[in-house]
Amino acid sequence: xxPHKIWIDEIHGGSRYGLKxxxxxKKRSPFQEITIMETENHGNALMLDGCWMTSDKEEKYYHxxxxxxxxxxLKTASRVLIIGGGDGGTARECLKYSDIxxxxxxxxxxxVIELAKKYLKELGQNAWEDKRxxxxxxxxxxxxxxxxxxxxxxxxxxxSDPSEISNEIYSLKFYEECxxxxxxxxxxxxxxESPESFxxxxxxxxxxxxxxFKISSTMYSxxxxxxxxxxxxxxxxxxxxxxxxxxxxxxxxxxxxxxxxNLNYQKGAFQMMPNKILNKLKKI
Amino acid sequence: xxPHKIWIDEIHGGSRYGLKxxxxxKKRSPFQEITIMETENHGNALMLDGCWMTSDKEEKYYHxxxxxxxxxxLKTASRVLIIGGGDGGTARECLKYSDIxxxxxxxxxxxVIELAKKYLKELGQNAWEDKRxxxxxxxxxxxxxxxxxxxxxxxxxxxSDPSEISNEIYSLKFYEECxxxxxxxxxxxxxxESPESFxxxxxxxxxxxxxxFKISSTMYSxxxxxxxxxxxxxxxxxxxxxxxxxxxxxxxxxxxxxxxxNLNYQKGAFQMMPNKILNKLKKI
Numbered sequence: 127x128x129p130h131k132i133w134i135d136e137i138h139g140g141s142r143y144g145l146k147x148x149x150x151x152k153k154r155s156p157f158q159e160i161t162i163m164e165t166e167n168h169g170n171a172l173m174l175d176g177c178w179m180t181s182d183k184e185e186k187y188y189h190x191x192x193x194x195x196x197x198x199x200l201k202t203a204s205r206v207l208i209i210g211g212g213d214g215g216t217a218r219e220c221l222k223y224s225d226i227x228x229x230x231x232x233x234x235x236x237x238v239i240e241l242a243k244k245y246l247k248e249l250g251q252n253a254w255e256d257k258r259x260x261x262x263x264x265x266x267x268x269x270x271x272x273x274x275x276x277x278x279x280x281x282x283x284x285x286s287d288p289s290e291i292s293n294e295i296y297s298l299k300f301y302e303e304c305x306x307x308x309x310x311x312x313x314x315x316x317x318x319e320s321p322e323s324f325x326x327x328x329x330x331x332x333x334x335x336x337x338x339f340k341i342s343s344t345m346y347s348x349x350x351x352x353x354x355x356x357x358x359x360x361x362x363x364x365x366x367x368x369x370x371x372x373x374x375x376x377x378x379x380x381x382x383x384x385x386x387x388n389l390n391y392q393k394g395a396f397q398m399m400p401n402k403i404l405n406k407l408k409k410i
Numbered sequence: 411x412x413p414h415k416i417w418i419d420e421i422h423g424g425s426r427y428g429l430k431x432x433x434x435x436k437k438r439s440p441f442q443e444i445t446i447m448e449t450e451n452h453g454n455a456l457m458l459d460g461c462w463m464t465s466d467k468e469e470k471y472y473h474x475x476x477x478x479x480x481x482x483x484l485k486t487a488s489r490v491l492i493i494g495g496g497d498g499g500t501a502r503e504c505l506k507y508s509d510i511x512x513x514x515x516x517x518x519x520x521x522v523i524e525l526a527k528k529y530l531k532e533l534g535q536n537a538w539e540d541k542r543x544x545x546x547x548x549x550x551x552x553x554x555x556x557x558x559x560x561x562x563x564x565x566x567x568x569x570s571d572p573s574e575i576s577n578e579i580y581s582l583k584f585y586e587e588c589x590x591x592x593x594x595x596x597x598x599x600x601x602x603e604s605p606e607s608f609x610x611x612x613x614x615x616x617x618x619x620x621x622x623f624k625i626s627s628t629m630y631s632x633x634x635x636x637x638x639x640x641x642x643x644x645x646x647x648x649x650x651x652x653x654x655x656x657x658x659x660x661x662x663x664x665x666x667x668x669x670x671x672n673l674n675y676q677k678g679a680f681q682m683m684p685n686k687i688l689n690k691l692k693k694i
Contacts, residue, residue, distance in 0.1 A: 133426065140450030142417065142428040166424030184606075187684075322468075322634050347682070348632065348640040350606050355639010356632040385686045397678025398631070400471075402669045 155237035190387035193219035203279035210285035212238035214250025283316035322354035439521035474671035477503035487563035494569035496522035498534025567600035606638035
């Protein structure tokens, strides 16, 4: 018998985005409700607590834009921290850089990783078998507070939308901690939500980064899968010499490996702040 | 008694995008089914034949990106043609340019205009009362074929997705006709669909413009409201001197009037071709 196809929707402020398919797994971990669906047209898709997180078809829009602006702009990077990122997509993109010797992936919910390994193979691909990737099941705040100064080249904050389990990550104090554990010439990179669906949080993140880092910048691009389709990533650094300028020696091969990102795309994306957000920031 | 709120979805290839609200009007014109909904969080929204076209909240993402790249790059523009555009949003943006003496809005379905005037007042605003705006209820192809050479400064193709009533508009022949009726230093501007939801049509439009015009360029931006959120607009011209470079003397006031668009945003948007589309075009 054919499995029964249903719609699952993410509902957000009077709008909903739904995918059709069959549920592969739906379970409650100690932290959240995890649903993975085999969809008609988007491959396998992951939902956490009612919010679509990623899908085979669209994940590159998100992961390429989080990783490559930071890593392509460092001549070399050895140690990387990923806070969240349990689906494996961010780690996969990081592993394209040959100088990387350690990726600490710090995920609070081990069930996400286990289910991603099983049902979202397109996301992590071979990353899970790579010896440079170290999985740490741990609260991200705790991990960061236990890390020595200037340890990582890049810290990626790859977490879900603000909620009970992630609220503390969206704070000035946490970003300051991330800066502390990042090398002076390194970069802290975070997804910074949608200016349409979460304008207040979006602006708050930008303000915090401007306050903490000598230089910071926000890029806008598409995540067809998220409410409103428009998404943002914000980057901060103390060292302007390497910040968001291409430095990595094999950058051509990174470009060739990407579905969405290239250097030109990135340059454009950093100019795409909607006028209304620009005006709001001017008033602050 | 409170009106009953319902969900209405646009369904597209295994995904759906729905808005919650109450239906203001739902009727079948000779051309299409027209639905207008008062939504919970997106203002009033227009659906044609099951596809969301525009809403109060998000229409500026679309209309500002269609109009301003073209008009801001001409020192002066006197006559403008809008093919489609029955919601009034494109006309409203055009009327911000003081040199414009005539806007021919050519809409096939007079019901769309009548209902937009009544239910989508945020869209057209005062445009409908402006004497420079001439409404022509007519087939766009017919109108164009009856127009003399080099008549308009800018031709905007502001039509719905390919369907029985709009298919002929998506053709090399039609774009050639649009070029014929545009002044040599003028610009033809069209919405060019989503590279995610309609990749084949999207690439076809880009190819056609490259074939017909000396110079053409595609910009990518957000329409949070459309399937996939990513949208594109393509511009063609015979005259490189004015093409997509700021020329209009009161450009500051145009920028100040916009929610989304500004010159910097536009510059970025023209660089945002996803790598996979770039690679597909290289192979052609």
